[in-house]
Amino acid sequence: MAAPAAPEGGCLCLVDTIAEDPEVLQGDAQTYYEKLLKKSLPTADVFCIPGGQEVKLEDSCVCFVPLYRNNPTCKLLLLTDPKDKETVLAVYLGRRWWPVEEVVKTADPARDGLLLVQTFAERIVLFVLNYIIFGMLEGSSANDAFFLPHSATECAKMLWRNGEAVAFYSVKMKGSLCDGTTSQCYLLPVLDTIFVRRKCRRGGLGMKMLHDFCQSFLAEDALGISCPISAAMYQVCQKFLQVYPEEQKRLWEVEAPGDWSQRVNIWLKIQMELFPSGKAAVDSHMENTPASKPRQSEVDQMNKGVECFPGAGRGAGDATEKKDDTAAAGTLNPQGPEEEDLEKGAGNTRQHEGLRKRASPGDLVGDKATKQFRTTP
Structure with missing residues (x-):
């Protein structure tokens, strides 16, 4: 089963929907990451890149990075390309993966x-x-x-x-x-x-x-x-x-x-x-x-x-x-x-x-x- 990308067409956009406390969002990401490490995720174990390609969700392909230069405690969970670790495919927020191109969109x-x-x-x-x-x-x-x-x-x-x-x-x-x-x-x-x-x-x-x-x-x-x-x-x-x-x-x-x-x-x-x-x-x-x-x-x-x-x-x-x-x-x-x-x-x-x-x-x-x-x- 594949983890769906955020829908296209402006129906649902991260910048319009994410309103939770940053600590709550990071806590969700940390929980998800720990389950990924233990291979105990109840949901999909692959991520669908827009275009049809699937990427297997593994701990070797995800990492936390600081959101701010002066605050290393506030981090985002990123999914990288297994074939190219310098290519980021998606960001984990609100208990779902968002493709990079979807993150910068708005319906407002x-x-x-x-x-x-x-x-x-x-x-x-x-x-x-x-x-x-x-x-x-x-x-x-x-x-x-x-x-x-x-x-x-x-x-x-x-x-x-x-x-x-x-x-x-x-x-x-x-x-x-x-x-x-x-x-x-x-x-x-x-x-x-x-x-x-x-x-x-x-x-x-x-x-x-x-x-x-x-x-x-x-x-x-x-x-x-x-x-x-x-x-x-x-x-x-x-x-x-x-x-x-x-x-x-x-x-x-x-x-x-x-x-x-x-x-x-x-x-x-x-x-x-x-x-x-x-x-x-x-x-x-x-x-x-x-x-x-x-x-x-x-x-x-x-x-x-x-x-x-x-x-x-x-x-x-x-x-x-x-x-x-x-x-x-x-x-x-x-x-x-x-x-x-x-x-x-x-x-x-x-x-x-x-x-x-x-x-x-x-x-x-x-x-x-x-x-x-x-x-x-």
């Missing part, structure tokens, strides 16, 4: 556009987008790196479109601790990680999320993007700052905590051509559209309302809730062969240079993984 029409990550279920979706889909399934094998989940209090937004989460970006808030080993705090809001699913790239999402970031902190005189910034992201910044010249003085490439000695004005670097060149990287990560001003329709769409991060000051005349969505796109510090890859995170990358191996679920459990770090618009 209110989930549309860039929305703050707030609920526990949304944190799970963020984890799947970040650690599993980006870190294992869609990250570039040519630029392997260790990946860690976000912290439990990480400020982030996910972009929902057509019933699924397709992108996210996270922010280090002004005043938040730089890490757990120092008392230093960020001196300005910093765009830290950003990712767009491969199928949704090359449509303007990199510029869209950069605009959303700037609009979320209108009261701030300076905003940061974690260094190092990739050549591809610099192209996105150049296009953005040409369309929104009022932001030219506000955007800085920064190292934590963002003191003036740790900032370089992005527009100045662009004008002086001091940003990374690497034509191949730009060709592979940038949008297909010319690096000039976008169509007016694109500008109008980005000027819709923005949902603010908690504690972020707003200027007068700001719009309210954000419900806009743009076509596809990429990542911040690019490191994959896709154009406009906006794959993942700028931030604290200095301390992790040299760590170029992709993490497996086992690595994460063993605390071998280091900060996520890819970015491509």
